[in-house]
Each structure stands twice: as structure tokens, then as C-alpha cells.
Amino acid sequence: MMTGTFRHWLKFNAVGIAGVGVQLLVLMILKSGMGFDYLLATFIAVEATVLHNFFWHERWTWAERTRANTHGVAGRLIRFHIGNGLISIAGNLALMWVFVDKLGLHYFPANILAIATCGLVNFVVSDRLVFTQP
Numbered sequence: 054m055m056t057g058t059f060r061h062w063l064k065f066n067a068v069g070i071a072g073v074g075v076q077l078l079v080l081m082i083l084k085s086g087m088g089f090d091y092l093l094a095t096f097i098a099v100e101a102t103v104l105h106n107f108f109w110h111e112r113w114t115w116a117e118r119t120r121a122n123t124h125g126v127a128g129r130l131i132r133f134h135i136g137n138g139l140i141s142i143a144g145n146l147a148l149m150w151v152f153v154d155k156l157g158l159h160y161f162p163a164n165i166l167a168i169a170t171c172g173l174v175n176f177v178v179s180d181r182l183v184f185t186q187p
Contacts, residue, residue: 058180064114065176068106073168076102080164091153091160092146098164099145103138115184129183136178144171 076098083094107130111119119129145167152163 061114061180062176065110065179066172068109068114069172069175071109072102072106073165075105076168077161077164081161084160092149095145095149095160095164095167096142099141100138103134103141106137107133110179110184115179118184118186132183133179136182137175140174140178141171144174 079098079101080091080094083089083097084091089097110133111126111129119126145164148167148170149160149163152158152166153160156163158166
């Protein structure tokens with residue numbers, strides 16, 4: 054039988070995989086399609102992904118916790134942005150700068166590396182600080 058934390062970890066990663074698709078699609082549209090600077094495009098793509106992921110974590114990953122406190126959505130969204138949003142935005146921007154400007158990687162694989170690097174920290178923050186037990 055799966056523990057609650059392991060089940061949440063699996064769901065978190067499923068949402069994260071979908072979020073990677075959102076982030077890479079938005080990044081590609083903004084950078085390659087519209088000519089945005091890669092750091093600005095990264096910022097916007099990460100924010101779109103943070104909102105996408107929050108919605109699915111709220112409705113699916115930690116649904117048993119959020120159903121008990123439906124009035125706490127705004128507080129969880131703020132905590133998610135402070136925790137996961139800050140980690141994702143600051144982490145992705147810093148890592149993209151290192152990977153692209155300093156190491157010369159193409160923006161697309163650099164973004165995949167940045168996403169992977171921030172993932173574990175985001176799970177711990179979500180599980181322990183955002184979607185807490187009621």
C-alpha cells in the first residue's frame with residue numbers, strides 16, 4: 054500500500070510533467086515565435102506553469118486536504134506563489150542565465166535542466182507548507 058506522501062509525490066510529478074509541457078510551449082512561443090528575450094520568456098512561462106500547477110495540485114494532488122478547507126484557496130495560492138513560485142521563478146531565471154549565458158547551452162535544453170533542478174524543492178515546499186493537513 055502506498056503512503057500518503059508517496060502518493061502525493063507521484064501525483065505531484067504527474068502534474069509537473071504536464072507543467073513542463075506548458076512551460077516549454079509558452080517559452081517556445083514567446084522566444085522562438087515572438088522574439089522575446091529568453092529570460093523574459095522564461096519568467097512568463099514559469100508564471101503560467103505555476104498557475105497551471107496550482108490549479109491541478111488544488112484539485113487533484115492534495116484534493117483530500119483542500120476539500121476540507123475550501124475557503125483557504127487564496128491563502129494557499131499566495132503560499133504557493135511565495136514557495137513554489139519564488140523557487141521556480143528565481144531558480145529558473147538564475148539557472149537559465151548560467152546555462153545559456155555562461156555555459157552556452159541552447160535555451161530549450163537549458164530550461165529542461167532548470168525545471169528538473171527545482172522540482173524536488175518544490176515538492177517539499179508544497180507538501181509541508183502550502184497544502185498542509187487541515
